[in-house]
Amino acid sequence: MIQKAPRREPPSDDDANRRSRAELDHLVHRVEDFIRDVVIPAEPAPGQYLELPVRDELRAAAKAARLFAPHVSSKWGGIGLPLSQWPEVFEAAGYSPIGPVVLNCMAPDEGNMHMLEQIATPEQKRQFLEPLARGHASSCFGMTEPHPGAGSDPSQLSTTAERSSSGWVINGEKRFSSGANLAEFMIAMARTGEVGEATMFLVPMDTPGMTITRQINTVDRVIDGGHPHVEFNNVSVPDSAVLGEPHRGMEYAQVRLGPARLTHCMRWLGLARRSQDIALDRAHDRSLFGSRLDEQGLAQELIAQSEIDIEASRSLIQRTATLLEEDNRAGTRLSSVAKVFCSEAIYRVIDRSIQLCGGDGVSDDLPLAQYLNEVRPFRIYDGSTETHKWAIARRASRRRARERQRRHEQPDGQESGSTK
Numbered sequence: 001m002i003q004k005a006p007r008r009e010p011p012s013d014d015d016a017n018r019r020s021r022a023e024l025d026h027l028v029h030r031v032e033d034f035i036r037d038v039v040i041p042a043e044p045a046p047g048q049y050l051e052l053p054v055r056d057e058l059r060a061a062a063k064a065a066r067l068f069a070p071h072v073s074s075k076w077g078g079i080g081l082p083l084s085q086w087p088e089v090f091e092a093a094g095y096s097p098i099g100p101v102v103l104n105c106m107a108p109d110e111g112n113m114h115m116l117e118q119i120a121t122p123e124q125k126r127q128f129l130e131p132l133a134r135g136h137a138s139s140c141f142g143m144t145e146p147h148p149g150a151g152s153d154p155s156q157l158s159t160t161a162e163r164s165s166s167g168w169v170i171n172g173e174k175r176f177s178s179g180a181n182l183a184e185f186m187i188a189m190a191r192t193g194e195v196g197e198a199t200m201f202l203v204p205m206d207t208p209g210m211t212i213t214r215q216i217n218t219v220d221r222v223i224d225g226g227h228p229h230v231e232f233n234n235v236s237v238p239d240s241a242v243l244g245e246p247h248r249g250m251e252y253a254q255v256r257l258g259p260a261r262l263t264h265c266m267r268w269l270g271l272a273r274r275s276q277d278i279a280l281d282r283a284h285d286r287s288l289f290g291s292r293l294d295e296q297g298l299a300q301e302l303i304a305q306s307e308i309d310i311e312a313s314r315s316l317i318q319r320t321a322t323l324l325e326e327d328n329r330a331g332t333r334l335s336s337v338a339k340v341f342c343s344e345a346i347y348r349v350i351d352r353s354i355q356l357c358g359g360d361g362v363s364d365d366l367p368l369a370q371y372l373n374e375v376r377p378f379r380i381y382d383g384s385t386e387t388h389k390w391a392i393a394r395r396a397s398r399r400r401a402r403e404r405q406r407r408h409e410q411p412d413g414q415e416s417g418s419t420k
């Protein structure tokens, strides 16, 4: 079921924190310098995980450099950039696979912070948002379930929450709950009525009845805290655990998903750019058949296609971010297009970079094969390519049907000319 997204309420300090072009350039340069000088030297070897003490040291350095939580309101300890100014900063952070974790703008915390800022009560913000924004806590988001529960189709949500005398009782299972091993709390979606009617709950991970029952090992390494299977057995939560209002969970999911899938595009675009840089350096240094690789036509074809993918992704991301800020509903619609295009384009760029580097590209001597592992799941989570294409095509058909209807109703039968 496709739910309508509510209009986005801009955080109160959006405009106060909006940077001029020169100020934004300065901030982006500072992020680039920080990633190059502090973060890249501390990266784990390909296939390894970032150790928590190293992460915490890097985070302290990011705070000292005033680069921490760029997307969160300054009231909660962030930089407070408006959404349309996130893309360049997130891309610069994503130039290192661990950059977004260090700057505290990595999934799932980043999307959860954004949603809490939009929807939570003042007390919930104090209890859940502030520790996340300051890097004192971490979180996870529980939507996906074992089959036949919710995956691509949210109407299959089978975790339930029922009213009790003291609040709600949650029963069900979640899987692929990214970050759950380290999280202090989960934002859990549970069915609270008819099909398609759900409520979001803020559930501390140590609530009795909530258990991590199995680890699910996936190919990626940089989302902290695994993607485990979590069970809810008669988990009792008070009314104050309801995020926003009961039964509006599907609507709130759109508040989270539009920006959350776009910020993945921003971060992974940084990694695509890093891959292209690695390939460009290699193609410059390597000579074959009497000339440099970057002077040979077939290699230039790979390089040029990647430049086109990077620039097209960047433009689409910026347009979508600007639209999300102005009109959440239209922005969320366009974020489907951006998500499909960028997730596929970023994968292609990294794959081409591997090709240009030959055998080293698929070895541990270069990080490119691991980068491919990092971005591969992005074509599945936050809506698979096929789910989004299905929604995009249906919206296009409906739009054209409305246009035909309007034309039919006009006495002279003229085209309306609208492309929206």
Ligand SMILES: Cc1cc2nc3c(=O)[nH]c(=O)nc-3n(C[C@H](O)[C@H](O)[C@H](O)COP(=O)(O)OP(=O)(O)OC[C@H]3O[C@@H](n4cnc5c(N)ncnc54)[C@H](O)[C@@H]3O)c2cc1C
Residues within 6 Å of the ligand: 108, 140, 141, 142, 143, 144, 150, 151, 152, 153, 175, 176, 177, 178, 179, 218, 220, 227, 377, 380, 381, 382, 383, 384, 385, 386, 387, 390
């Ligand atoms: C690394 C990783 C992290 C994740 N993190 C989280 C998280 O933090 N929280 C969370 O709730 N979930 C998370 N997920 C789960 C993810 O959102 C789901 O895997 C995704 O929604 C797909 O659901 P599914 O796995 O059940 O696949 P299914 O729903 O079974 O879909 C399988 C395939 O069906 C195809 N398909 C889907 N719709 C259509 C259509 N309309 N037409 C044609 N084909 C279609 C697609 O190819 C799709 O890949 C994560 C997954 C991964 C891999």
